[in-house]
Amino acid sequence: MPDPAPSSSRALRVRFAPSPTGFLHVGSARTFIFNWLCARHNHGTMILRLDDTDVERNTEASVQSIFEGLRWLGLDWDEEYRQSERLELHREAAFQIQKKNFAYRDFTPAHTGDSEQSNAQGAWLFNPGMRELRREESDRRAAAGEPFALRYRVPRGEGRVLRFTDGVYGPQSKLADEVEDFALLRSDGMPTYHLASCVDDADLRISHIIRGQDHLTNSFKHLLIFEGLGVDPPQFAHLPLLVAPDGTKLSKRRHGPVVSVTTYRDAGFLPQAFVNFLCLLGWSPKNDREFMTLDELTGAFTFEGVNRANAVVNFTDTDPFDPKAVWLNAEHIRALRVDDLSRLVQPIFEQAGFHPSPEKLHAVTPLIRERIKLLCDAVSAADFFFVDQLVPYDPAELIPQKGDAALALRVLQTAEQVLATTPFDHDSLDKALREAAASLGIKAGPMFQPMRVAVCGRKNAPPLFETLVVLGREVCLTRIRQAEERLQTLA
RNA sequence: GGCGCUAUCGUCUAGGGGUUAGGACGUGAGAUUCUCAAUCUUAAAACCCGGGUUCGAUUCCCGGUAGCGCUACCA
CATH class of the missing domain: 1.10.10.350 (Arc Repressor Mutant, subunit A)
Structure with missing residues (x-):
């Protein structure tokens, strides 16, 4: 491990760590935006890390689509890593944790049953016998080639309370006895998300972990891993989740393309409007301002402004976009200079089969600027300027x-x-x-x-x-x- | 089931021991204009429930309920 001695005054370093299992999802985009805002507000470092350890589900196409989405948002980052290239670091860290007796081998075959059923009676904590396996026997079985998962030896029976102060949710605590002996390494030798993530966060000297609230309870495990690694944990800040109108977490499977940022791009959203909208979901500048530029958002950003309840993205079957997102987009369109709007709308006309000269488009743009909510509306608002023959009307x-x-x-x-x-x-x-x-x-x-x-x-x-x-x-x-x-x- | 988190108009939110509970989107009505849009005015619309603390709770505390999350050798 690198120098594990962080000081409280270390530079602010945040990371966005998506796993490339599909297109860039609006929730992920929002997490990225908040990380970026935090980095830029504090003159810190923004890191992009692809958490691509799940070989089963990761695809290069997803990687590309995430880059595509991020590029569209127009927000940059300062350093870039791929977790899959840091495998040795993770394995070595696991070995060190085990050496320090913070982890043990579990030779129990992988759990295959219905996890809901097995949870019905109460939480599973560890597989009996494995935690206390004698070192020599464990070594012998491992040497004999018996597969095992490496599990964290969570402190038990000492009433230990795990604590941290979340930047959004405040003081958090949980009894260590209620945390299960989670896996660090799978039986194929691959690191789990928890291990890889913490090892990289430590190695990259991440100072603030800003992520979705679905990781709030995972943070207790991460605290333990950082302890096993011998490093001070970073600060945590969890963001409320984005949910669908039915209250369920936005998901690609359930909600389809409405959760993909490219859907917004293709419909003619302006990235600055989209960013503005996402910021207002679960965060408030507390001064009734809604229309905000990136600079204004950056200046106003604080964790105190982050709300703690999940936010509903209000879409329906007939209308895939939250009305507020559409309204904000119209506001941002109106705020555009004619030159800029004209340039943005040009490719949209081209796609629709019109080939206006830049001069003519420039003349038309001010006439439609207040009349369109999405860039794509430009075609239906202005097509008659560019046709030779009007389509027949009554x-x-x-x-x-x-x-x-x-x-x-x-x-x-x-x-x-x-x-x-x-x-x-x-x-x-x-x-x-x-x-x-x-x-x-x-x-x-x-x-x-x-x-x-x-x-x-x-x-x-x-x-x-x-x-x-x-x-x-x-x-x-x-x-x-x-x-x-x-x-x-x-x- | 266990643990954790959360709860203000339909939605995003502000607020906070005494307020006409504020703003925004959306919706209705009106004004303005060559239509539409924009703009302006205006209306309807909320503190989950029950206890406690208090002179007084929507606000603080406890309980309930509901929702969400975690509870995998997914991330």
Whole structure:
């Protein structure tokens, strides 16, 4: 083991340690974010460690998908490790723990029964006979090749109380007698999660372990391992879990793609909005602020702000995203500069089969910025700017509320004349079209609605004059003439 | 079953021995506007239950209940 003498003033080092058994899950992403916030807030070191000791379930594809997710979040890390490359360290540590008599060999065959049933009568603590096996016999059986698991020799019968102060949950204690003799090494010689994790945390001089609350009770075991290793344990801080509306822990199996961060990315969430949303789940700056930039989050982050109850991510079958996440995303979109939004939305239009020039897109962007909640909404909000031919619409939509086809036709004919002769800028069009309405003896509404439908192909669209300007005179005139023809078909 | 953790509007949360229990999302109504959106105003909506401590508990303590987690040679 490396230098085991940490000082209380050692540098802050935190780690995010996902096991690559699938895509990056929103709960994991949140754990990563809180670790990152803690690191950056305290000018510490952020470490990414892939806990990939479970060869059965780990895949390289998962590793890639985790990187993909993290890259999208846009949060960095300073050091990177793979647990599978540190196997020797773990084995050596296990050997040292055993040597110090903090662990013993258990030759009992692996437990295969239904664990629920075996737990029904009470907690299993250790396999009788194995804890007290004489050293010589244990050595002999091991030398003879008999498989064994290495178990921690949890202190018993001395009333020992295990204690630590959690950064979120406060003082924690548990009777050592109630902790089972957990495994350190499996009978195939591979380290368990508990061992590998603690050995690496010690070796990497992790100062704060920030992880999901599902590890809260595991921390007592980890305390014991650190003791066996002869190092001071790090500080612990557990985060409340993210749960589904039914209260169960978010899981890939039960809840599907809604728990994958790539689902949010693909739906057009902004990473900063997603991060903002996740931070607000189980944490509060306590000042009623909700919309926050990464810098603001970093500045405001403290463990005191972390809530202790699980947080529900509110999705349904029809709507996979929490309404608050969507709202925050809209807020972040509105906060974007036109340049940036325009650049983000470009690939989305490309995917949808539109190929707007950057200039045109730049002109369209301000018209849709306040009208979209997700980036992908941009296509349905602005497609009419980029098509050659409007998709057919119901000509009846051209007729204003209190009017008839004849009025609509007069409006369009008047509009056609105005558009043909007026300078094509916002203010001129505004003035000329309002005057035209007045000359027809109608209000702005009945004047603009037929025009809007004619030009956009639908009733709900961005403001008319801006739209006309972006579309350009020729396109507007063409579409208005087409609308007039469509109107004829009604009569 | 054992152990641990948790409990404020539907959801995310603030608060805390005496408050009209605050904000936000969502929902309803209204205002504004050329539609939509945005914006503004407004309404409905919460302290799990029972004991105790106290002049007074939603807040502190205990119990119950419920939920979650751990209870694997998974992580």
